[in-house]
Amino acid sequence: xxxxxxxxxxxxxxxxxxxxxxxxxxxxxxxxxxxxxxxxxxxxxxxxxxxxxxxxxxxxxxxxxxxxxxxxxxxxxxxxxxxxxxxxxxxxxxxxxx
Numbered sequence: 252x253x254x255x256x257x258x259x260x261x262x263x264x265x266x267x268x269x270x271x272x273x274x275x276x277x278x279x280x281x282x283x284x285x286x287x288x289x290x291x292x293x294x295x296x297x298x299x300x301x302x303x304x305x306x307x308x309x310x311x312x313x314x315x316x317x318x319x320x321x322x323x324x325x326x327x328x329x330x331x332x333x334x335x336x337x338x339x340x341x342x343x344x345x346x347x348x349x
Contacts, residue, residue: 257286257293269306277305280320 264271274294277283283302286293294302308314308322 254288254293256296257288258296258299260285260292260294263294263299263302267303267306269310273306273309274302276316277302277319280316282320282323 260271260274263269264274274283274285278285282305283294283298286295305319305323308319309316314322
């Protein structure tokens with residue numbers, strides 16, 4: 252994996268002013284992925300938006316990690332259902348056009 256697509260957890264925590272233990276807890280709950288290269292832990296740049304959301308849940312809304320895990324699973328299910336609805340609507344549109 253290319254390092255330009257990664258940000259070290261240490262640097263991320265300084266920028267976002269969150270403890271490294273919080274990021275490690277997100278990893279423990281399988282809410283994010285951590286990449287280890289040369290004994291340094293990184294998160295992918297593409298995960299930042301999701302991590303920001305999880306930070307808001309915890310620090311602004313005071314939701315514990317178990318609650319964040321449940322909310323994330325429900326949001327993922329909703330997103331998958333929305334994708335499925337879009338696919339079905341596209342199929343309906345295709346067959347109605349014939």
